Amino acid sequence: MASNIIKGDKSERELSFMGKLYFPEIFKGMAFSIKHIFRPTVTIQYPEEKPELGPEFRGRPVLVKDQEQERCVACGLCARACPPLAISMQAAETTDVKERYPETFEIDMLRCIYCGFCEEVCPEEAIVMSPDYDFNFSDRKDAVFGKDRLLIDKSQLQPRLNFLAEKRNKQFGKTFNFQASNNTHSVKNRQDD
Numbered sequence: 001m002a003s004n005i006i007k008g009d010k011s012e013r014e015l016s017f018m019g020k021l022y023f024p025e026i027f028k029g030m031a032f033s034i035k036h037i038f039r040p041t042v043t044i045q046y047p048e049e050k051p052e053l054g055p056e057f058r059g060r061p062v063l064v065k066d067q068e069q070e071r072c073v074a075c076g077l078c079a080r081a082c083p084p085l086a087i088s089m090q091a092a093e094t095t096d097v098k099e100r101y102p103e104t105f106e107i108d109m110l111r112c113i114y115c116g117f118c119e120e121v122c123p124e125e126a127i128v129m130s131p132d133y134d135f136n137f138s139d140r141k142d143a144v145f146g147k148d149r150l151l152i153d154k155s156q157l158q159p160r161l162n163f164l165a166e167k168r169n170k171q172f173g174k175t176f177n178f179q180a181s182n183n184t185h186s187v188k189n190r191q192d193d
């Protein structure tokens, strides 16, 4: 293929005398590098050093354990909203006022894409994105997390719950005239009573 640069083309950048010497540009480059040696480091030596993640970070989804039980009422909305169909559950009845709970709840972490849709649709704030991202499996079966690995106490998820309260929950009710008194059955809302 023929070159587009024509000899003597006016659009070709003309080098100045200093530019033709090259050395000034080399020293400029070295000065730039030396200046950055003394600036604060932004890279880290992962995995020995872990990054500090803010509450906005979406790690693996987990179930919120509140008052020694899951907030989840097994409504199935998160499984319905999950794009890669990573969530499965089996609902069962309970004599507790919330009436239903997930007898089994599983998330296939090989399918999960950390989109946060499950968290977004959950009416009970029962599934949230945790800061946990650093895990691996030696077998595909190990990637299916059950309640034993999904249930995390609310105290450990407080930064994310506060983040949701600040950035997400405020919009609830603005469109649908939501009345909090209509939603008193959940573990989450009973605590506010």
Ligand code: SF4
Pocket (backbone or CB within 6 Å): 061, 078, 081, 082, 083, 084, 085, 086, 087, 107, 111, 112, 113, 114, 115, 116, 117, 118, 119
């Ligand atoms: S974060 Fe997204 S992909 Fe993962 S379980 Fe939730 S909805 Fe499914």
Ligand code: SF4
Pocket (backbone or CB within 6 Å): 071, 072, 073, 074, 075, 076, 077, 078, 079, 118, 121, 122, 123, 124, 125, 126, 127
């Ligand atoms: S985690 Fe939330 S959306 Fe999913 S089944 Fe439980 S209550 Fe419903």
